[in-house]
Amino acid sequence: MTITGARVYRESLPLATPFVTALRRVDDVSFVVLALQTDSGHTAYGSAPATKAITGETLESIEAALQHHILPFLLGRPFEFETLLHAVAASLPGNSSAKAAADMALYSLAAQKKSLPLYRYLGARKAAPVTTAVTVSLGAPDVMRTKAAELFRNGYDILKVKVGGGDGLDALRIREISEALPDAQLLVDANQAWSLEESLAFIDACADLPLALIEQPVPAADLDALRQITEHSPFPILADEAVFDAEDARCVLDKGAANLINIKLMKCGGLSGALGILDVCRSYGIQCMLGSMLEGPVSITAALHLAAAYPDRFAWIDLDSPLLYRTLPANLPFTVDGNRYVL
Missing domain, CATH: 3.30.390.10 (Enolase-like, N-terminal domain)
Known part of the structure; x- marks a missing residue:
């Protein structure tokens, strides 16, 4: 060929x-x-x-x-x-x-x-269904609470909540959503927006809430701050922008700077890079999130096959782009049922 x-x-x-x-x-x-x-x-x-x-x-x-x-x-x-x-x-x-x-x-x-099928090429016998988190975009606290409640009513019980508004209201954003939706799993994503001090203040303000994790609170290059946050936090800390490849993952984990690693095909250069990061994380005994950018169906499909092939390696899946489209394209190579995909 x-x-x-x-x-x-x-x-x-x-x-x-x-x-x-x-x-x-x-x-x-x-x-x-x-x-x-x-x-x-x-x-x-x-x-x-x-x-x-x-x-x-x-x-x-x-x-x-x-x-x-x-x-x-x-x-x-x-x-x-x-x-x-x-x-x-x-x-x-x-x-x-x-x-x-x-x-x-x-x-x-x-x-x-x-x-x-790709999942079988990757070593799986069957394709496990994939359940994704769904994003609550950054906005005013009351708007975010209303949107989160709407998503939860529609069956989306894993919510990735964007914070980093720069207005001192991030703890309020999360507290209002958590108290309104006690049965929802909340993943907090700051997208590098906080300083070390702001991160620690947020953690202390929300320490009584059942948050699932906090993602990339500080700038990607500041691994020392990320380590201090990980040591301080009762919630797992997820490294995202700090990890593009297997060597980055090894560096973060060697420093004790995170509890979980977010793998995105667009950061690591595709499936081969993702498999390399998975190997590193396996050697450290930690799980990963399989995340995405805002992507089209082709790359989301590739990620779904990876998720289906390694269900035990991913603690969380964040592949919600199709759920955010105005209209689902026809002839998708997967079916969508709420926040669950089936290949």
Whole structure:
């Protein structure tokens, strides 16, 4: 089998409501799609959104990385899977989302070559259903409480609540939601918005609440602050932007700077990078979250196969992009039942 052709193009899906965090506001999901064709008649897809605030990439840079740096290593080459994966990873510095698009397309071809669904190619016998958290965007405390209650009434009982408003009201935001919805599981995500002092103050103010975790409270580079927060907190601390690859994960865990690691295909360059982080976390005896950016169906599908293949390794799943679309696209390769996906 040889890769004989490729297409790179953009797609966009409007969101039902704006997605707001401490880092950005988004009104639609825009992403680049990569289609690879082979002489055996197989076609495989990968995709990547632009999340400049996190990965530094734009739609234009993703397209350029694919067209000018990654595809020249793939087109016309025999399908030697490990060789091609290595070529993608080494094709240029950074550009993790562009690499992720190519990586997941290669995994899809490898699975198709063996006539297997991807989760079986990854070693699972069957696809376990995947239950995701659903995001409550950052806003005024009363607006967030109302939105959280609406989501909970609709069966979404795992809520990822965005904080980092810079107005001193984050503890109030969480307390109001927690007290209004005592049966909801609350994951608090600050997206690097707090200082060490603000993080400790929030933890002390909410210490009596049954929070599931706090995600990336301080800037990614400040591992010393993250370690102090982890040591102080009665809640598990999840490292997100601090971990892009397996070496980052090892560094965070060596320092005792987090209890959990958030793996996102767009940060780690795809499924191969995710598997590397999983191996590191396994060696430390910790579980992970499988997260995502605001993404299109192709990359969410790849992540769902990874989640289905390793259900014991992921304590939490945060793949809620399809639940945020204004309308679900037709012919999705998975079904949606509330906050549960089935491949």
